[in-house]
């Protein structure tokens with residue numbers, strides 16, 4: 043990952059799946075970040091065991107209690123991260139945490155729609171607001187005028203399922219609440235990219251591929267999704283190492299290909 047040098051990164055939903063994959067890959071970099079903030083909503087729970095084991099071996103992993111559907115939790119996390127960073131800023135915010143409710147249009151409910159939107163769309167919006175001062179600080183502290191992930195960036199983990207133009211894998215799952223939340227997340231990413239550009243912050247939205255995680259497996263039943271977490275994360279990190287202001291506001295997949303809106 044020659045072109046990606048981040049001093050600090052925060053990944054939400056870092057205790058399993060793609061989020062944990064990011065933490066593992068950041069650790070393996072030739073120049074690992076000095077601070078890897080691993081957001082986790084239940085740090086003491088069973089599902090955080092692997093992350094806890096990793097953190098006990100690597101002092102640059104800081105587990106941050108973070109429930110992205112709770113504004114107070116987001117504020118508290120921003121304060122904790124700011125404290126740890128001392129006077130320096132946060133280079134990279136990866137809004138990865140997400141949920142899906144496997145439902146067809148016929149049995150979709152208001153509760154699902156609201157819960158999924160709150161987590162997948164409102165969460166990243168509030169995260170952007172809360173961490174903006176730290177991201178700005180990182181941008182101000184980096185040399186050069188262009189945008190890059192090494193300087194300051196927000197990466198929103200979306201999904202091809204949010205594409206309106208190309209109704210990806212409709213036959214496998216209608217997941218209406220999920221599709222709507224990710225289409226809205228794509229719009230949010232575009233808005234963030236326009237609003238935060240002047241602060242030196244690059245914002246994009248990602249489709250990680252169809253990945254072997256709890257969420258990825260749920261959609262397919264007995265079939266195995268085509269991508270491993272390692273392949274997906276490695277691909278995304280390669281993309282992150284090469285993008286600049288040209289890609290601000292783009293919807294890209296794990297190989298760097300543009301995904302239709």
Ligand code: NDP
Nearest residue numbers: 055059060083109110138139140201252253255256257258
């Ligand atoms: P997983 O279901 O494997 O993991 C989801 C992660 O998000 C967990 O760490 C979970 O924590 C966390 N999380 C969920 N809700 C919240 C919340 N309210 N607050 C804080 N953390 C939360 O999913 P993936 O790793 O597969 O997905 C990661 C991202 O990638 C998601 O945004 C997903 O939509 C997207 N994506 C995934 C695809 C795939 O094929 N896997 C395809 C396209 C997009 P906990 O353990 O506490 O539940």
